[in-house]
Amino acid sequence: MWFGHMKRQDISAADAVDEYLRLGETTTRLCVENFVEGIIYLFGDEYLRRPTPADLQRLLDVGEYRRFPRMIGSIDCMHWEWKNCSTAWKGQYSRGSGTLNDINVLDRSHVFDDIIKGHTPEVTYYVNGREYHMTYYLTDGIYPKWVTFIQSTQLPQGSKAVLFAQRQEAVRKDVERAFGVLQARFAIVKNPALFWDKVKTGKIMRACIILHNMIVEDERDGYTQYGPSKFQQAEDNGSSHVDLDFSTDMPTNIANMMGVRIRIRDRQMHQQLKDDLVEHVWFKFGHDEDNN
Incomplete structure (x- = not known):
């Protein structure tokens, strides 16, 4: 079928199996649209x-277990080619200067909206003996030097910088x-998008992400879990803590939102956190390097 079986590595045109399935191209496309609409409607609120x-x-x-305290993951972009993009829109949804590269996608993203509006749980953690209050992601070098982003070190000099770059890039x-x-699970997002409508194309991606998250949750029990007990054994007795009872009453006025934006984009704080992480990683792994 055009939508692609989860194990398939290729993809066919919508009318390639007309005689085999007795389904025309229009019917096949309609089935896909109804399927993704149903997935989003039934499971979107829970899995997105x-x-x-x-x-x-x-x-x-x-x-914490990976030796990056207060790190909540890595952030990046995946580019999905839109083969049937309208001629009038050519170049707006492709890679390159002035198009939707990682930076421009970040500008359109809502990932930091809750932080800016003060609607996130309060978190406290310590790195190299210093207290911090804002989570961060590991990124590649294209992202800006914000407190919420920690990049690797280009051309690292010295053992500490080299070790930090190795650990950051590995995580x-x-x-x-x-x-x-x-992409391996869903051939439809591995190959160029064949729909003409960008809204429908977006819904297909959302449906695949929902199904992916469902699979991850179903298989999670078989993975190694980093619960509080294991975390406390591996680290400083729980140096990262989320206040589960926290609720904010901070007004979402322009002054407060601008203040949070300024704190997020504080380059000095970004560099201080990165320096502390370099020292932290060296303290945890430096003796292994010395033994080698």
Whole structure:
């Protein structure tokens, strides 16, 4: 079928199996549209929701176990070619200067909206003896130097910088593997998008992400879990903590939102956090390097 079986690695045109399935191209496309609409309607609220405080605590536990305290994951973009993009829109949805590269996607993203509006749980953690209050993602070098982004070190000089770059890049591969798993499971997002409508194309991607998240949740019991007990054994007795009872009454006025934006984009704080993480990683792994 045009939608693609989960195990298939190729994809066919919508009318390639007319005689075999007795379905025309129009009917096949309609089946796909109804299927993704149903998946989004039934499961979207649960599997595309924002992290709850419990989810956030689990992410912090994983980050702590990976020796990056207060790290809640890696952030990146996946480019899905739109083969049937309208001629009038050519270039607006492709890679390159002035198009939807990682930076422009970030500008359109809502990932930091809750932080800016003050609607996120309060988190406290310590790195190299210093207290911080804002979670961060590991990224590649194209992202800006914000407090919420920690990049690797280009051309690292010295043992500490080299070790930090190795550890940061090793952990950040998780997000690239996640995109690879998503594309391996669903051939429809591995190959160029054949729909003419960008709204329908977006819904197909959302439906595939929902199904992917359902599979991850179903198989999670078989994975190694980084719960609080294991986290406390591996780290500083729980240096990252989410206040599960926290609720904010901070008014969402322009002054407060601008203040949060300024704190997020504080380059000095970004560099201080990165320096502390370099020292933290060296303290945890430096003796292994010395033994080698």
